[in-house]
Amino acid sequence: MKLSVWAKVVSGLFELILAIPIIGGLIVIGNGYLPLTIVFFLHLTTLIICVAAKHSFKSSVLGMITSLIAWIPVVGWLFHGLTSIALFVSAYQTRKKISTSSSIQ
Structure with missing residues (x-):
C-alpha cells in the first residue's frame, strides 16, 4: 500500500x-x-x-476544517464522524486506483 493510503487510514482512525x-x-x-x-x-x-x-486530498482538507471547529x-x-468516513472512503478509492493502474501496466 502507498504512503498516502496509510496516512489516510491513520488519520481516519484518529478521527474515529x-x-x-x-x-x-x-x-x-x-x-x-x-x-x-x-x-x-496529522491532516x-x-x-x-x-x-x-x-492523489485526492479533499478528505484531508475536511479533517483540517474539522480540527478547527x-x-x-x-x-x-x-x-469527526463524517471526516472519518470520508478518509476511509478516500483511502479505499486511492488504493483501488493504485492497484488498477499498476495491473494495467
Missing part, C-alpha cells in the same frame, strides 16, 4: 476515536484541546503526502 461520544470529548477536553492541534497537523501531513503523490460539542462529534 474522537467521534466516539463522551470518550472523544473527554480525550479532547481532558488534554486541554491538544488532540485537536495534533490531529490538525496537514496527510495533505502534503497526497499532493506529492498526486471541533471545539463545538455536537458539531465536533458530527464532523
Whole structure:
C-alpha cells in the first residue's frame, strides 16, 4: 500500500476515536484541546503526502476544517464522524486506483 493510503487510514482512525461520544470529548477536553492541534497537523501531513503523490486530498482538507471547529460539542462529534468516513472512503478509492493502474501496466 502507498504512503498516502496509510496516512489516510491513520488519520481516519484518529478521527474515529474522537467521534466516539463522551470518550472523544473527554480525550479532547481532558488534554486541554491538544488532540485537536495534533490531529490538525496529522491532516496537514496527510495533505502534503497526497499532493506529492498526486492523489485526492479533499478528505484531508475536511479533517483540517474539522480540527478547527471541533471545539463545538455536537458539531465536533458530527464532523469527526463524517471526516472519518470520508478518509476511509478516500483511502479505499486511492488504493483501488493504485492497484488498477499498476495491473494495467
